[in-house]
Amino acid sequence: MDVQLGCCWRCENPIEKEVPCDVCGEAKYCSEICGFRDQWRHKPQCAEWKPKQCSNPKCCKESGQLKECTACCNAWYCGETCQRKHWKEHKPSCQKCTQEIKATVASLKVNLQNQVMRCPYYVGNALAIDLLNLPGNELCSEDVKSTKTPKQDPLEGSYSILSAGCGNLRNWIHTIASLPNEFKGTLHTVLNDFDPYVQARNVLQLYMMIMYSDDPNIAERITTIWYSLHLSEEDYTFLVDCLRALLGLSAEDLNKVTGGALKLLTKIDMIVMRPVWKGWLELECRKGYPNYIDLQEQRKRLLYQYQELEEGQRMYRKGLPSELIPSYDEYDKHGNFIPGVNACSLPYDNPTLTGYLFTQGKDSHVNATPAITRILMSGRFVYCIEYHLMPFSEWDYLKVKKHHYNKSMVTMFHSFISDQIKQTIASIKAGNQRLSVMICNCLNILQLAHFKSYQSHVSLCLVDLFIAPNII
Structure with a gap:
């Protein structure tokens, strides 16, 4: 969001009484009405910012401080111990996700390099x-x-x-x-x-x-x-x-x-x-x-x-x-x-x-x-x-x-x-x-x-x- 600090994420007016998103707590609004009107635009951000649950099923600790798997960025852990314990179960999906990301990047690069531009983007x-x-x-x-x-x-x-x-x-x-x-x-x-x-x-x-x-x-x-x-x-x-x-x-x-x-x-x-x-x-x-x-x-x-x-x-x-x-x-x-x-x-x-x-x-x-x-x-x-x-x-x-x-x-x-x-x-x-x-x-x-x-x-x-x- 390109919104100044202290301003509402919906209307961009200065906030007198802050109303944060009740899920992620990151988005700030000047009223419940603005929060309601912004829910669909904010939904993808909210899913990314809300507290995560540890991917180790034997832990399931929920926190906003969990660290994501650096390979696939699709799993979260409260520490190295939980990550090691869950690696055997997580490895197949992690490798599949990583391979798909690399294939997508290679495809996008080819498409961009061979792209035909219809006209210059002056606007x-x-x-x-x-x-x-x-x-x-x-x-x-x-x-x-x-x-x-x-x-x-x-x-x-x-x-x-x-x-x-x-x-x-x-x-x-x-x-x-x-x-x-x-x-x-x-x-x-x-x-x-x-x-x-x-x-x-x-x-x-x-x-x-x-x-x-x-x-x-x-x-x-x-x-x-x-x-x-x-x-x-x-x-x-x-x-x-x-x-x-x-x-x-x-x-x-x-x-x-x-x-x-x-x-x-x-x-x-x-x-x-x-x-x-x-x-x-x-x-x-x-x-x-x-x-x-x-x-x-x-x-x-x-x-x-x-x-x-x-x-x-x-x-x-x-x-x-x-x-x-x-x-x-x-x-x-x-x-x-x-x-x-x-x-x-x-x-x-x-x-x-x-x-x-x-x-x-x-x-x-x-x-x-x-x-x-x-x-x-x-x-x-x-x-x-x-x-x-x-x-x-x-x-x-x-x-x-x-x-x-x-x-x-x-x-x-x-x-x-x-x-x-x-x-x-x-x-x-x-x-x-x-x-x-x-x-x-x-x-x-x-x-x-x-x-x-x-x-x-x-x-x-x-x-x-x-x-x-x-x-x-």
């Missing part, structure tokens, strides 16, 4: 999560502080995250925006994804945050470019300037101009992103001009192509409060994500919502030569946001509503996302953030770690801390 299909969750981390808990002295103040510590298969920037941005105001430490994040289009877009947005951090309107502008189908002349001109600047930089130049805040881990990362930026620049985005890309028409055709997704959209709309439906319908019709702006006043289409299909597998661009890269990048840039993916599906509505409620969904979400970006920019300016970008299949990271350019960053994240897997 994700799950809510942004806090990858670090420092306020809820055990290092910051009062219980730990009262029993032993930590080696370092968690709010001044140094942390590293490998965001494997990161998708777009929402998880990273939400992580930074969720850091306590008192945080004075450093966070080094490695953003990994095999998709050069997604990473080209990520680097573009990061470049905007770092190089234009003093612009008071930069957060709102990035939010607009991130999600809006059409752009004003001012936003489009700004976008073009940034794309041209990136095309003129080498990997070393990018690290230098950003003051070391943004680094590409190999030169090939820049090689596979540069054709994407160039492709966006070459698109005719002005309405009415020859060869105009007309993303509105492309968006409609994509909807007709995947009509099975319409039902999901109807269900989403049906679940909205009635006062939000008109604004949702307006967004659905035009695809514009700019508060209070008429679609007719936006003369340019957004080229960064385009891309094309490619396959993730042994022939992907992970170790591509420049010649192979040119072939991979020779496709036609088309509108590529799947119809069921939208800005509203990426951010927690409860948090958005608390931040700034408005009957316009675009106004409400635009304000929240812009504020998240503002907090992220402030953290970068304060020197608390360092970013590295890695374009490769996350399943191949360990094989790539022997390259000198990867080794120091990847081993740091894998060994010293953890992998934060992507939710697309």
Whole structure:
């Protein structure tokens, strides 16, 4: 649960009188009503957290402190004595479970390596999560502080995250925006994804945050470019300037101009992103001009192509409060994500919502030569946001509503996302953030770690801390 300490697990409001789950005791609610409403969502967690019974039938001791079998993780014991006594009976099921786990992992690895991606994930299909969750981390808990002295103040510590298969920037941005105001430490994040289009877009947005951090309107502008189908002349001109600047930089130049805040881990990362930026620049985005890309028409055709997704959209709309439906319908019709702006006043289409299909597998661009890269990048840039993916599906509505409620969904979400970006920019300016970008299949990271350019960053994240897997 991505809920702040002291808040209800259902409604996220501050708890005045705590009502814990009567089975596991871990989930905390502000009332019995919230506990009842959350029972089905909490059920899998409750089964995992509730006190276990010793698997040795001659013991059957029940406790929350039992230790699980490290091989199958499907049996629990109160100590080594009970585990040894029960091993003869447990061995067949333990070995069977272990073999099934290994076979499943091998199958998933093959499927992921040969997976065909329909389009780049510029918009994700799950809510942004806090990858670090420092306020809820055990290092910051009062219980730990009262029993032993930590080696370092968690709010001044140094942390590293490998965001494997990161998708777009929402998880990273939400992580930074969720850091306590008192945080004075450093966070080094490695953003990994095999998709050069997604990473080209990520680097573009990061470049905007770092190089234009003093612009008071930069957060709102990035939010607009991130999600809006059409752009004003001012936003489009700004976008073009940034794309041209990136095309003129080498990997070393990018690290230098950003003051070391943004680094590409190999030169090939820049090689596979540069054709994407160039492709966006070459698109005719002005309405009415020859060869105009007309993303509105492309968006409609994509909807007709995947009509099975319409039902999901109807269900989403049906679940909205009635006062939000008109604004949702307006967004659905035009695809514009700019508060209070008429679609007719936006003369340019957004080229960064385009891309094309490619396959993730042994022939992907992970170790591509420049010649192979040119072939991979020779496709036609088309509108590529799947119809069921939208800005509203990426951010927690409860948090958005608390931040700034408005009957316009675009106004409400635009304000929240812009504020998240503002907090992220402030953290970068304060020197608390360092970013590295890695374009490769996350399943191949360990094989790539022997390259000198990867080794120091990847081993740091894998060994010293953890992998934060992507939710697309």
